[in-house]
Amino acid sequence: MSSISPEAIATVADLAGKSRVAARELALLSRARKDEVLRALADALDAATERIATANAEDLQRGRDGGMPASLQDRLSLTPARIAAIADAVRDIAALPDPVGEIVRGSTLANGLQIRQVRVPMGVVGMIYEARPNVTVDAAGLGLKSGNAVILRGGSAAASSNRVLVAVMRESLAAQGINPDAIGLLDGGGHDAVRALMTARGLVDLLIPRGGADLINSVVLNSTVPVIETGIGNCHVYVDAAADLDKALAITINSKTHRPSVCNAAESLLVHDKVAGDFLPKALTELAGAGVVLHTDERASAIADVAGVPFAIATDEDFATEFHGLEMSVGVVDSLDAALDHVRAFGSGHTEAIVTEDRAAARRWTAEVDAAAVMVNASTRFTDGGEFGFGAEIGISTQKLHARGPMALPELTTTKWIVEGDGHVRA
Known part of the structure; x- marks a missing residue:
């Protein structure tokens, strides 16, 4: 991989730093508070339907002018009905059980130590995806519910739609007293910005690519950030x-x-x-x-x-x-x-x-x-998170480690071991 411009590295570092602060705050929110925030966010999307549709029309016109295939225009299109469905998917996420704090397993050892494995947020999750603006909202909603901040990098074909969607969601968070940096957009910067995100190890905890084979392979092969591979569907x-x-x-x-x-x-x-x-x-x-x-x-x-x-x-x-x-x-x-x-x-x-x-x-x-x-x-x-009852999905993994198939809330968590003693020392 060729060198990455200092400007792109600095932009991603600044964005990731803000996201990490927001992630620490999100991790402390109760389920009731997160659900309240998500329902308000869904209402904000509904209220902004005309604003979102106008931005999407700009993307579609650019696509038509550039010869975009009809199948990709379909993926890009946000009709009022699709915007309403996206908002409803956020409400569905709010209604789902919160995986954070779930005890995966636990026991009391013979020596009296109490140990338990508990689900916790990943931290900062990056998404790199193509002309699917619904992913912008799905990823943000799932991130919020699972206590993760998200950094979104959508394709240039959906640039106008993504800017407005992220702006609406950040405005909703700010109005509710939630750090808007919980939802970040890596906008512009070309391939350098994408490469800076892929190599922001230590700043970004997990990267999920969604799109065609070329995009997915590029992220899997070039990223130094841990990746969950979402595969093509033949x-x-x-x-x-x-x-x-x-x-x-x-x-x-x-x-x-x-x-x-x-x-x-x-x-x-x-x-x-x-x-x-x-x-x-x-x-x-x-x-x-x-x-x-x-x-x-x-x-x-x-x-x-x-x-x-x-x-x-x-x-x-x-x-x-x-x-x-x-x-x-x-x-x-x-x-x-x-x-x-x-x-x-x-x-x-x-x-x-x-x-x-x-x-x-x-x-x-x-x-x-x-x-x-x-x-x-x-x-x-x-094969879809919504159809499986998971709510909106963040992707469908075709790999075998950590997650496989439709990925929803549990797949956006990791675990930590909590060990409680009473002055125990190891002999």
């Missing part, structure tokens, strides 16, 4: 020989088209050869009718051709691609083993779904698929 739906084909069709369509730009949308469809002839003509027709561009292997292509559905011959690159839009790779497999092998070769460890009425096949799928979430007879779209 998710599969596998229709087994024993599938209920009506369920399979509904799950396939929902997994792909419900919101194709997000990481839990299905990118690949695998169908057992025994049911491909019955299932694929209707499935491919409905997918194509929904605007999905199909990349099909040889056997799926033959079925698409007979059904009169447009297709392109799929390559390994297609099967490895997270499309982020209305495109899907489709393959026919000879067995459950072949489906498992395909997922091992091309899956990203995010979400993998099987549709089957065969309990033995379902057990093998859940045991052998190595992913953060494994679905049986359910859409991949359910």
